[in-house]
Amino acid sequence: MKLLLITLSLLLSSLASAQAQSMAGTGSLYRALGENAGITRLMDDFVNRVIRDERISGHFKKTKPQLLKDSLSAQICQLSGGPCQYKGPDMKSAHADMDIRKSEFNALVEDLQAAMDTKGISFADQNRLLAILAPMHRDVMAKD
Amino acid sequence: MKRIFPLAVLPGLLLAAGQAQADTGKLLLTGGVSSITGAAGGGLTPWAVIGTNATEDETGFSSYLTRVATQDYSLNSYGAAIGLNDRVELSLARQDLDASPTLALNGVAAFGITPGQHVQMDVLGAKLKLAGDAVLDSDSWMPQIAVGLEYKQVRPGSLQSVFDFLGVRNSGTDVYVSVTKLLLDKGLLLNATLRSTNANQNGLLGFGGNSPANSSRSLQSEFSAAYLLRRNLAIGAEYRNKPNNLEALGASAGLADGLHEDSWKDLFVAWAPNKNLSLTLAYVDLGQILPGVTAGRKQTGYYLSGQVAF
Numbered sequence: 001m002k003l004l005l006i007t008l009s010l011l012l013s014s015l016a017s018a019q020a021q022s023m024a025g026t027g028s029l030y031r032a033l034g035e036n037a038g039i040t041r042l043m044d045d046f047v048n049r050v051i052r053d054e055r056i057s058g059h060f061k062k063t064k065p066q067l068l069k070d071s072l073s074a075q076i077c078q079l080s081g082g083p084c085q086y087k088g089p090d091m092k093s094a095h096a097d098m099d100i101r102k103s104e105f106n107a108l109v110e111d112l113q114a115a116m117d118t119k120g121i122s123f124a125d126q127n128r129l130l131a132i133l134a135p136m137h138r139d140v141m142a143k144d
Numbered sequence: 145m146k147r148i149f150p151l152a153v154l155p156g157l158l159l160a161a162g163q164a165q166a167d168t169g170k171l172l173l174t175g176g177v178s179s180i181t182g183a184a185g186g187g188l189t190p191w192a193v194i195g196t197n198a199t200e201d202e203t204g205f206s207s208y209l210t211r212v213a214t215q216d217y218s219l220n221s222y223g224a225a226i227g228l229n230d231r232v233e234l235s236l237a238r239q240d241l242d243a244s245p246t247l248a249l250n251g252v253a254a255f256g257i258t259p260g261q262h263v264q265m266d267v268l269g270a271k272l273k274l275a276g277d278a279v280l281d282s283d284s285w286m287p288q289i290a291v292g293l294e295y296k297q298v299r300p301g302s303l304q305s306v307f308d309f310l311g312v313r314n315s316g317t318d319v320y321v322s323v324t325k326l327l328l329d330k331g332l333l334l335n336a337t338l339r340s341t342n343a344n345q346n347g348l349l350g351f352g353g354n355s356p357a358n359s360s361r362s363l364q365s366e367f368s369a370a371y372l373l374r375r376n377l378a379i380g381a382e383y384r385n386k387p388n389n390l391e392a393l394g395a396s397a398g399l400a401d402g403l404h405e406d407s408w409k410d411l412f413v414a415w416a417p418n419k420n421l422s423l424t425l426a427y428v429d430l431g432q433i434l435p436g437v438t439a440g441r442k443q444t445g446y447y448l449s450g451q452v453a454f
Contacts, residue, residue: 055169102200102230103169110171113375123374124331131329135283 029132030082032125036073039082043072046115055107059098079132091139100141168197168204168454172375173416174279174326175227177424178208178451181267181294181346182223182237185322187426187447188382188408189366191335192290192324194273195235196227197419197453203228206453214430214443218242223267233292235269241348246303248437252399253309258302263348265298278324278333287325294318296347310357310393310403312350316343331372333380339364344390345405345433357393376416384408399436406431410447424449 033039047069051060060068077084088094109130116126176184176193184195187210198204207224223237241263249255271292278288297315300307307314320339327334340361342352352359364387370380385407394403412426426447433443 101169103202106169106171106199123372127331127372128329131282134280134328137277137280 027081029080029125029128030077033076033080033121033129034119035082036077036084038119039076039080040069040073042115042119042121043069043076045118046112047072049111049115050108053107053111056104056111059100059104076129080129091136092142095140095142099143102137102141105137105141168202169199170197170204170230171279172419173372173378173414173422175204175206175453177414177422177449178206178210178223178225178235178237180210180212180219180221180237180239181269181296182208182225182235183269183271183292183294184225184227184233184235185324185335185337186368186370186380186382186410187412187424187449188384188410188428189335189337189368190269190271190292190294190320190322191278191337191368192273192276192288192322193278194227194230194233194271194290195225195453196233198227198230200230202230204454206451208449208451210447210449212428212430212445212447214428214433214445215441216245216438217433217443225269231273233269233271235267235271237267237269239265239267239346239348241265243300243303243348245434245437246306249306252436255305255309256302257306261301261303263298263300263303265296265347267347268295269293279326279328282326282328285325287323289321289323291319291321293320296343296351298347298350300350307350310350310390311352311354311359312344312357312390313352314350316341316347316351318343318347333368333370333372333378335366335368337366337368339366341387342389343387345386349390349403349405349434353390353393355393356396358387358389362387362389370414378414380412380414382408382410382412394436401440402434402436404432404435406442412447420453422451422453424451 047065051057071088074084074086078086175195176191179185179190183190184193185191196204196206204227210221212219220240225235227233243261243263247257247259250257271290273290276286276288295317318339318341320337322337324335340363342361344350364385366384368382370378372378386405388405390403408430410426410428412424414424416422428447430443
């Protein structure tokens with residue numbers, strides 16, 4: 001049963017990711033997030049929460065907040081179908097040797113959800129963004 | 145099997161553990177609620193999610209209290225669970241059924257049933273996550289998959305004479321596999337469970353039975369769907385198929401369809417006012433339960449449950 005499900009998921013994941021790409025490609029999520037200005041405000045709020053969040057702030061002690069905000073804004077812009085090109089490090093390199101725990105990943109998600117709540121992004125649009133970001137957990141928490 | 149660890153001690157343990165584990169890290173509602181047999185999932189059926197608020201590298205605890213009431217029956221259920229590393233779930237639950245309608249069976253034969261008889265059942269559950277992440281694998285169709293078992297021991301009191309007459313056993317073990325998937329971009333959770341069981345009415349009417357009852361195990365399918373309206377509010381439905389082992393036995397004993405058993409269904413709303421508390425209210429349709437003594441009435445009513453989780 002497990003082998004069947006894995007095979008099925010491999011066949012269908014290309015379908016699903018193609019669909020996700022095309023959804024992002026229409027730019028509707030980019031617009032729902034408020035385009036560049038909205039995403040910038042969102043990442044500003046998000047990073048401020050994260051560096052104050054006792055559960056995970058330890059990982060950000062050496063981070064320059066504005067650099068992180070700019071980097072995230074470019075990524076979110078691109079991922080949500082906006083006209084940006086993120087040129088920074090990939091998720092795996094960016095988080096290598098940080099030993100990120102699942103609870104810390106989830107804490108970060110909660111901070112993002114709180115930031116999106118504050119910026120008035122609808123629950124449905126929040127979930128669309130999270131659905132694009134969630135698979136990154138594999139690279140963020142990669143143990144080599 | 146000797147009497148299971150007294151449940152009264154568990155709330156104290158949970159409070160103590162709660163202090164230590166207040167920072168456990170699942171996202172809201174992703175541990176499901178406590179089903180009536182103690183396993184995490186929906187109200188009526190287990191899901192592949194591992195319960196409590198513990199995520200990987202953590203240990204979590206949860207406990208619940210549930211009441212179900214229909215036209216002729218009421219059931220109280222309570223229990224507790226431990227979640228280990230988001231991989232293993234161990235649970236202990238008790239069901240206490242007010243089986244007063246069974247008094248009428250004294251008219252069928254000299255069973256010696258006491259008025260207001262309760263049937264109690266203890267359930268020891270274990271669940272193991274095999275693969276997948278129901279929430280975060282949003283770029284594939286791969287669900288979270290878990291296998292589990294529920295060892296059930298039933299104490300029917302004066303209804304033991306009826307159990308003996310039917311040839312049903314007082315204990316049995318259900319084994320199941322569940323697949324759960326949250327379609328994150330749609331906020332829709334889907335679950336399918338396949339259960340191998342010979343339990344009658346979940347075990348409250350014993351296990352197996354004399355021929356022509358179906359004494360051997362059968363595979364029963366169970367389905368849930370839940371839609372997130374908000375991060376802390378979900379609505380959904382469940383459908384649980386049941387073996388209906390005893391109807392043939394009842395018919396051969398001249399009881400017509402008096403022992404018929406139906407599938408269980410519900411429509412529910414679950415609300416989590418904070419990370420540690422969830423409340424579930426459901427409309428349940430449990431179909432006929434011993435229609436022979438309840439004039440064939442369909443048992444419908446409410447299900448109300450509260451869960452505390454760390």
